[in-house]
Amino acid sequence: DIQMTQSPSTLSASVGDRVTITCRASQSISSWLAWYQQKPGKAPKLLIYKASSLESGVPSRFSGSGSGTEFTLTISSLQPDDFATYYCQQYNSYSLTFGGGTKVEIK
Amino acid sequence: QVTLRESGPALVKPTQTLTLTCTFSGFSLSTSGMCVSWIRQPPGKALEWLALIDWDDDKYYSTSLKTRLTISKDTSKNQVVLTMTNMDPVDTATYYCARMDAYGSGSPDYWGQGTLVTVSS
Numbered sequence: 001d002i003q004m005t006q007s008p009s010t011l012s013a014s015v016g017d018r019v020t021i022t023c024r025a026s027q028s029i030s031s032w033l034a035w036y037q038q039k040p041g042k043a044p045k046l047l048i049y050k051a052s053s054l055e056s057g058v059p060s061r062f063s064g065s066g067s068g069t070e071f072t073l074t075i076s077s078l079q080p081d082d083f084a085t086y087y088c089q090q091y092n093s094y095s096l097t098f099g100g101g102t103k104v105e106i107k
Numbered sequence: 108q109v110t111l112r113e114s115g116p117a118l119v120k121p122t123q124t125l126t127l128t129c130t131f132s133g134f135s136l137s138t139s140g141m142c143v144s145w146i147r148q149p150p151g152k153a154l155e156w157l158a159l160i161d162w163d164d165d166k167y168y169s170t171s172l173k174t175r176l177t178i179s180k181d182t183s184k185n186q187v188v189l190t191m192t193n194m195d196p197v198d199t200a201t202y203y204c205a206r207m208d209a210y211g212s213g214s215p216d217y218w219g220q221g222t223l224v225t226v227s228s
Contacts, residue, residue: 001170034214036154043203043221044154049212087154091213094167096144096156 002026004090006099012107019075021102023088028068032091035064035073038101039084047086048073078104109133111143111204111219118225119194125224129187129204133217136162136182140210143187145178147200148221155200160187161209196226 003026013019023033031051036044046055048064051071061076075082083106088099115127127145134141145157158178159167168176177190187204201223205215 032213034212038154043205043218044215045218046212046214046216049214049216053212055212055216089154089156089214094142094159094161094165094209095170096146096159096215098146098154098156101153 001095002029002090002092002097004088004097004099006086006088006102008102009100010103010105012105013078014107015078015080017078017107019078019082019104021073021086021088021104023066023071023073023099025069025071025090029090029092031067033064033066033071034089034091035062036087036089037082037084038087044087075104109206109217111206111217113202113204113219113222115202115222115224117223118227120228121195121226123194125189125191125194125198127189127191127202127204127222127224129189129219131185131187131204131206134206136160136180136185136187138162140208142207142209143180144205144207144215145187145189146203146205146215147198148203149197149200152200157191157202158189159207194226198224199226200224 033051035048038044111131142161144159201221203221205218
């Protein structure tokens with residue numbers, strides 16, 4: 001099974017900061033990588049799919065990059081609504097795996 | 108618009124079998140590329156994928172749980188059912204169903220609100 005490792009597990013940042021979250025796959029997944037935002041008590045929300053495609057309606061301050069085994073999610077200017085937990089997820093041959101999550105907290 | 112809703116028991120006893128139903132609208136599971144996945148999340152922990160069924164009735168399961176899981180669909184009712192046998196307290200979690208378009212984003216894009224299942228005697 002493909003394992004997904006996210007870092008950091010917790011991130012403290014201020015409004016306006018540029019934030020980067022990293023996700024590593026245990027083997028190459030090409031560009032089959034998605035990023036989700038989850039707030040307490042809510043279902044995850046798809047932000048980025050196929051590593052760098054922005055889901056419709058998601059603000060352009062969110063961007064994704066990478067391929068193979070190394071991926072990043074960048075928030076260019078952190079907004080108050082962005083404090084949440086973020087998950088990466090790989091999709092390979094009809095098997096999905098999520099990363100352990102990164103909680104973005106207010107500094 | 109696309110909506111999904113999970114239903115099932117809130118409380119099950121250890122060793123019992125859990126049956127969850129995902130009722131959806133706004134898409135058809137007979138359309139090429141469409142899939143429905145089940146994903147769970149224990150309280151305070153990360154998301155865990157469980158199973159997926161596609162438009163062609165092909166079924167895929169988490170390696171670690173595949174002996175306990177069965178996924179099926181009723182296209183006429185727009186429902187997907189997940190059964191999990193031999194429930195244990197560690198299976199306490201919020202269970203989500205989610206749509207996936209294998210020919211589109213390739214990732215779950217629409218999710219249900221989730222249903223909390225507690226395993227306790």
